[in-house]
Amino acid sequence: MSFLELKNITKRYGPMTAVGDVSLSVEKGEFVSLLGPSGCGKTTTLQMIAGFVEPSAGTIRLDGRDITRAKANSRGLGIVFQSYALFPHMTVFDNVSFGLEMQRVPKGERKPRVEEALSLVHLAPYAKRYPRELSGGQRQRVALARALVIRPPVLLLDEPLSNLDAKLREAMQFELREIQRKVGTTTVMVTHDQAEAFSISDRVVVMEAGRITQIDQPYRIYEHPETEFISRFVGKTNLLPGKVATATGAGATVSLAGIAVPVETAGLSVGETVTLCIRPEKLHLTAPSGGLLTGRVADRFFLGSQWLYHIDGPLGTLMVVTPNDGSTPAEQGAPVGLEWSPSVVRVHRGAMAEAPDVALEVTG
């Protein structure tokens, strides 16, 4: 049986369902992220695990024990809040020591444990400072030390890095993962940043409007998004509506504006409406006549390590990302060819939903 288990957890606020029927198993030592757009119920889910919000239905089990109705102060979980929630009137040392004091750890034993926690987050020299005398990143680490020092069975992180600037955020991602590996604490993190979720989690739980739509390893979520929403929310993608033209046992061809595109999805039936998803980096530029399609460079953007092209062609405008290998990029207005391998095309059954440029806004 898994270490932390949520079973059919639901939270309703009046007529509104903030979290609906969420089930999730987290193994001991695992790092799991809840990923989803703002307002999809991530924080509410975390708060139910923490004990600050009581579920309307469902059970939460920790190490086999039912803690659904247990008070937050008896669960012993470590929590890092988005705002860090440090005690502003206590020094860093006292902040970290507070939890040990509450557990009635003898004074002599407290000091070495606090020091150990502080050196884990590289803050040993700052023990005597007050939170207001620390930078954002340092405060974040105090919050982490304070949560870890009580040796919690589960560590809960609510958007722990969202208040840091971009550079620090990236550095802290890796540090967070490193610390988590070192102490081995089972961790559940909430984030709306897919890069953050992907880079440090063992598994990612994608939430959509209060429900879980996919639980998988990061790369599988990226490569095999189970819903069109996920393919748009996670990374950039080209969505192409079409109809199945032919179907064989192992694959099919889909007709997109009269062009037949082979796919490797089985079980499709002829005439079915489908949406194809192709990630921009899976498309390759070729000589104008060499590809599956021809088009023209409408726009190009330099992203440092990559080039992003908008290619106008028979299927509308497609995004193409190519690595910047130092060669001369295609000129604006130049004719180009496009090719891809059939194995990278994902097929979602049914027509395309509205707002196809969400991906650009959310993950930009």
Add this chain to the structure above:
Amino acid sequence: MSTTLPDAAPASPGGETPERRFPSAPLFLSGPAALLFAALVLTPLFLTALLSFNQFDYATGRTGGFTLEHYLAVVTDEYYLEIFLRTFRISALATAICVVIGVPEAYILSRMSNPWRSIFLLVILAPLLVSVVVRAFGWSMLLGPEGPVNGALIALGIGRMKLLYSEGTVVVALVHVMLPFMVIPVWTSLQKLDPAVEQAALSFGASRATAIVRVVAPQILPGILSGSLIVFGLSASAFAIPGLLGGRRLKMVATVVYDQYLSDLNWPMGAAVAVILLAANLIIMLTYHRMVEGHYRRRLG
């Protein structure tokens, strides 16, 4: 204190949503204060309103029965009419002078840089915290027959003047007491004003005066209005200033109520005047509240 912190307090992501689950906790928390205010604000006001309708027997000093004569007296009796009129006149004058002095002063303060700004803000506002008796006493010394003001008048060859116990003295002292109440709201609305707006007006070639009249004034008007109502309300119910600087003849509403209660012992009459004073105050404040809210709603909508 076990109910202070319901463990299921939802931490809503954006704004704090007040807790809904324990209706008993807030009642328990605010109960003592609510009891105090019920016993010492609502009950006495209610009793006073009742009292104002009681008859008063001058011979025995007994009260009872029901009558409207006290309220009628206020609107028919020359004596009360004059006092209400005088109170209105003095308060209106004090308010006008507070606007004339307080608004430019707040503007000047807002254009200072620290530390001067904090220092002078303190100088202007801190007298608010000194007992009004002390301040009235200070004015009676300044304006007394041997005081420095008369000394200056003599030195200038104008000669000694009788300054105390006049409406003018009461107005001056009221302005002194009330000025902070004008400066505070105007200062607050000036703080909200983006200095860039004024600079923008100036950069379009507006003269300084035009910039102030066309750009600054409209934005601080609500502050001036709110200051004026506070000053007027407090002046109309001022007690110590007319009591100490108005002498025996120059009565205002508050000093009349005091006389009714503690010299004439005609409590019902005093109660009626007090009820009218309270009603006038509440009407002014509530009207203002409505007005300001409507104003901002229109602006935002």
Add this chain to the structure above:
Amino acid sequence: MTRNGPVALFFHALVVIFMLAPLVIVCLVAFTPENTLSLPTRGFSLRWFEAVFHHPDFVQSFWNSLWLAVLSATLAVALAVPASLAITRYEFPGRGFLNALFLSPLIIPHLVLGVAMLRLFAVVGAAGSFGWLVAAHMVIVTPYVMRLLIAAISGFDRSVEQAAFSLGASEATVFRRVTLPMILPGVTGGWLIAFINSFDELTMSIFITSPSTVTLPVRMYMYATESIDPMMAAVSALIIGITAVAVLLLDRVYGLDRILVGQQ
């Protein structure tokens, strides 16, 4: 100061003189060696301060006022802390009404409150009691405390309490170790502003004090309507001194402009 012209600065100087003159003259006259109200042109003397300390009525009134201010400020804070928690943190029927009720003494003239309290005390037979006087002062100082506390509690990050709670603290411990220390500036600021307001209050108190509970402002008012001598100036100077100390403390713990002008 660079942005104000000479006319503006001259105007400003006049306003400052106007605001300070009555306070300054009181403090100067308090040191006069003469028998009449006059400026100390022939040296300074402390004789009128001595006179105050040997005047039993003033001494008694001083202690009355001090006790009254300390008790009413302390009790008002004790009631206002839970009441402001209730108002800021809970949604319950009657919340708006209670909030308005608690702030109402700010817009009810003190004269009206005095008259009303006098009536109540007469009805319940409590006229002249010190305890009821304290209760009456609690009513007039509570709104000042509530305003600061509501500002302090509204600006409070609830997740800090949740953090303490998650670390195993009980509700009582969270309140004592986290909530209270975090709203402490509001609490002390509220106490001081309550103290000052109670210590200074005249208009309501004059109706409800008895000869044994007369407060200092009431004593001064009554004394001043009879006769005026330099002893009054000495008492006034003492009051200004006490107020100044309280104001400086207030400025330290909370910031005077925050109290007088509001949060910035």
